[in-house]
Amino acid sequence: MTRMLIIGPPGSGKGTQAARISDRLGIVAISTGDIFRANVKEMTPLGVEAKSYMDAGDYVQDSVTNKMVRDRLKEADVEDGFLLDGYPRTTAQVDELDDILASIDQQLDAVLQLTADDEELVKRLLGRAAQDGRTDDTEEVVRHRLDLYHEKTEEVVSKYADRGIVAKVDGIGGIDEVTDRVMTALKDVQ
Numbered sequence: 001m002t003r004m005l006i007i008g009p010p011g012s013g014k015g016t017q018a019a020r021i022s023d024r025l026g027i028v029a030i031s032t033g034d035i036f037r038a039n040v041k042e043m044t045p046l047g048v049e050a051k052s053y054m055d056a057g058d059y060v061q062d063s064v065t066n067k068m069v070r071d072r073l074k075e076a077d078v079e080d081g082f083l084l085d086g087y088p089r090t091t092a093q094v095d096e097l098d099d100i101l102a103s104i105d106q107q108l109d110a111v112l113q114l115t116a117d118d119e120e121l122v123k124r125l126l127g128r129a130a131q132d133g134r135t136d137d138t139e140e141v142v143r144h145r146l147d148l149y150h151e152k153t154e155e156v157v158s159k160y161a162d163r164g165i166v167a168k169v170d171g172i173g174g175i176d177e178v179t180d181r182v183m184t185a186l187k188d189v190q
């Protein structure tokens with residue numbers, strides 16, 4: 001059984017790889033971004049609260065995000081392992097996740113970090129926004145999301161690196177090629 005995270009900058013393909021890893025390892029993939037987007041679509045109180053942060057490319061407050069993850073990790077389907085996609089993104093969220101897992105006598109096995117060059121990511125994200133008609137995804141918002149990743153989320157990776165559980169994988173390349181790299185890298189950390 002595997003309990004793991006996938007971390008990477010916006011546009012690095014982490015959602016795509018998360019679906020493939022979850023399939024291959026038979027574990028549920030939990031994406032905080034997907035949960036937020038579903039709530040925004042349904043206009044739930046959580047969605048209403050999260051929307052303005054998401055539109056600006058900012059992180060939703062830790063208190064809101066932490067509660068959502070704590071509730072999600074209580075569900076029965078995580079008993080066989082899980083892949084968290086997009087959480088934790090701040091060091092306070094790392095502490096929260098440690099606490100959640102300790103309370104159910106569990107710990108993380110692996111953290112997969114996808115890497116990619118910023119200019120390549122900007123190109124990808126703006127291309128995707130144009131294709132999907134997401135006019136709110138301007139270059140300014142996209143660059144802000146990348147800056148936030150460097151500023152807050154790289155610290156998260158270094159916390160886990162100190163524990164020796166990080167596998168770093170180059171996220172540039174074909175989808176199958178990256179999945180092969182991921183599966184090979186995971187063998188080394190588990």
Ligand code: AMP
Nearest residue numbers: 032033053054058059060065086087089
């Ligand atoms: P993602 O699809 O993972 O890029 O997430 C989309 C958006 O959801 C982010 O830009 C944030 O606004 C919000 N979000 C997702 N996960 C988190 C998190 N762990 N902490 C705070 N905000 C988050």
